[in-house]
Amino acid sequence: MSVGRPMDRTSNSAGRRRVLGTIAALLAAIPLARGKTSPAPTAVPQALDAGGRRITEMIGTNGWAGSSRDVEMWRQMGITWGRDSVGPGQPDSPTEVMRIDKTGSQFDSDLPSALIANNRNGIRSLLLLGYTPPWNATVPGDSNSAPVDVRAWTRYVEAVVRKYSAPPFNLRYFQIWNEAAGKLSGGLAQATFWHGPNFNEDGKRSKPYERAMQDYVERVHLPAARIIRKYNAYIVYGGWPDQGGVSNFCKWLEYRSPGSNERMLDWVDYLDTHYLGVADLDPLYQQYVKNGPAKGIWQTEIGDAYMKNPHYLPEYFFDFAVWALDRNWDNANKYVSMIYHWDGYEPFRLTHRGPPARTYNVSGRSLIVLRQTVSGSLASLSNQLKFGPGASGSALRSGNDIVLQVNAAAGWRTLTVAGLKRPSARTVKIDFIDALTGTVSAPDAITTTWSNDGLQLGFKVPDRVNGAGNDPPTHLAYIAVRPLA
Template identity: 55%
Template sequence: MSVRNPEYGWRKTRRRHVPISAPLVGPATFRIESASAPSFLLSQTFRRDIRSVGTNSPTWRQIRRQFLSDKRVCSCITHGRQDWTQSDTNRCFRRYMKSNADVFRIDFYPSKGSSMTKQHGPSHGRRSALFALAAITGSALNGAFATTKLAPARMAHRVASQRSMTQLIGANGGPGTHDDVMMWQKMGLSWARDSVGPGQRYSANSRIDVDKTGPAYDADLPAALLREKRGGIKTLLMLGYTPIWNASLPGDSKSAPKDVAAWERYVEAAVRKYSAPPYNITHFQVWNEAGGRMSGGQSQSSFWHGPGFNANPRLAKSYDFALQDYVERIHIPAARIIRKHGALVVYGGWPDQGGIETFVEWLEYRSALFNARMIDWVDYLDTHYLGIDALTILHDRYVADGKVMGIWQTEIGDRYMIDPHYLPTYYFRFAVWALEHNWNHPDKYVSMVYHWEGHEPFHLTHRGNPRDYNVSGLSLVVLHRTASGALRSFEGSTEFGPKVTGLVLSAGENVVLQIKSEPGWRSINLRGLPQLSKNRFEVSFIDALTGRPEPPDAVTTNLSANRLSISFRVPDLPNGNSSGEMPLKHLAYLVVRPVMA
């Protein structure tokens, strides 16, 4: 998790994998006396015992009024609306405690007369409250850190992290060998998506097995997770589905469980094991593509079946209680367990044919059983195969005010990648979009390719001796190599000449343009570049699919005042395919880089 300090920026935090009931060893009590702390926190003693988590709490509104006197924190807290619980406080501070020899004991003391309310579920403004208080105490604890002597590795996590292209990119499945890991690294894949199971495969008396992964649960999950971790790859674990013996529809693992307790036992076993060392998984996904009637005409979702289901979509009938059954029998029971272990809840991939309006209806459905909306139990939204414009709708409704922490797409690509331009175009545009939408922590926006390997030529790689890249996989290698620095929005302006379209961003010291154009000489003007001197910069013209640079005489430049004019010759044989747009277009990168004296 990353938390925002309004004055000092983002800093990485880490979670202590200790059960709440665990005994404290060498508790450290400290007094906050940092001059940079908000006035409400000055000279307050925080001695929170992480063994005792009460249900009574001061209301968030009262805390908000007290904090509002400090203008530096207003931007963090203006969206918090309801109650902040002691459990939330405890969960927030536990993220500061991992890999630290000292154990903090922190108490949260409200002012006299603050009202106390009993919580029956998470608050609507829970994520905003978490970010606000964590950011505030992050600055306030600066003085305390000196007292408790954090290890150097711990201190390194306090440095504001940078945004990079790799933070956006993941894939379904995972690398099976060390050589596969190296291929993932070259493609810039930083996230894997694995299943976990099979749970209680045969009956309620079966052993709960959560050590397998893969479509047939025939691969060793612990070994896969450790391999990914050693390679710097984070893992999203997907929780699902229903064992046949517990399925409400006979023989259908995509139907709701008859016994919800069996589902909870499976989730508990998986999350308890893999959220703890040595795996330290922080993100868990609940189910996959649950939905009701699809906008494309299907009566039931492919992965959520109920009464009236038929394998022939034309014969299937609507599943009237699809929403209620999913929320009350799958999502909230699993989300409660995930959060109990201090991990984060990723929604189960809203299908592209479900419709955004219906997705909003599902997210905001309030369960009478739990007295909570589903969105209250979601940390990251997740959709499948949507365009980036659709993400803006969800961002403005749920991310902008902190209802959720970010938006993911855990499946993109597949047959869309028959167009070799699809994947590099998607990710470059995704990066530009993320930079324009407050991309302020590394895990906020992620998209995962389906699939990283396969027999179809449009997947990222294909098996062989050795394994090799397909065109889409190679295009990610080129993107990773070309836009390898810290990403920022380009602050200048671009003027694309006739028959040229594109996007631009800054990567490290370079300005990178992704352009699509027809063959022949084309032009682009850039204004607002950092100070460039003649003969102190170079422009490269690179094929976006192969990485092959065009010869130097294919690019000419003219620098005058605050404008850089670039003319470039697009090859006569562009790299687009015949199934795409006509006439064929060429996808490439123009990279403007300063040359050191």
């Protein structure tokens, strides 16, 4: 989705969203054991490295925090990254002054002050470089097409990266374009934000853009990437669309320019996709990140209408953390996902803009609960999880705690953490926490038994589940195992 101008994503992708949502619902209903089997019993750790990874390092959003109140709400939700546009460049003529001081969907907000505020408040910034001025477009008047004069594109990129990579901004992350792709495996002949000959506003009437890959790589990506590297900054790929297909993404990454004999992959530091599930990222990790050349995997857009399911965000980020911990999460910037969008009027956004005042929606409150519950330095939990009927989930270590995220139907459910020894602490506190509200259930809603087989848990899921609109209705909660001195 464009962060440079407004667009209704739902009208372009409702079908594929419904299909993916159905698949996710089916998978959620299957009991899972996403911890590794431990070869020997392990105990709850007494301490972990305070410098380890934190779940907040993964959490970003599109847009900037405007007021001090917005910044505080971002902190409460654990948001540490922002992403937005930079421009407007030279929108009307090649002779006008280059302007790169504005941001937002209509380029109506001041960018330098936003970036300085981000730095002051510990928020990292990603700038999106795009698009083509209508006067320079290969498809007449279409800013989503390749530039006729590549020098006009590079003047814009050079101006942005030179200015914002230097003090007082010191940005290191720049994204080239947004969702550039050719024929999509989801059915469209041309991508939403990359148009060529035979494009039609009615996607069903468009014909394939035969040079889509070559034109993007040679006229947009490589010229911009060389400038970014020149300023010792990092190149973030422009967000491969979910309906494009991962295998098709790999073909683009592997494309070798005949002119320079270089692959696009040689000029990408962080792979970036949009709206994929966590498991879909694994082929990219195995092929391009595990042993290089890419430094990490981002998703600069997730959420949107998926957040109509109130479980979506807390499940996504918890699963993302579990996944990353088993994939050499050795750098704070290696794995990042950014929510589209943090503010608005739809009830599924993180916050409601107001008036009279900005308030949290359910999705925003779920991030607050996640940040508060998974607040420590993270580590994998190697113990196997054995769920009874009607329940599934995953687990990780957070500081001295073990946190299990469970998705279950109403009624009493069971879970065994195989091989887990009772900690040496005199008291172990175990809470059953609503993942959307943070409400802790009464003590009699959970039972615990320690044995040679590990920790056996029984937990009562309320009749009024917090995912009543899901199919089937389920409840999302955390079970926090906390050793006390």
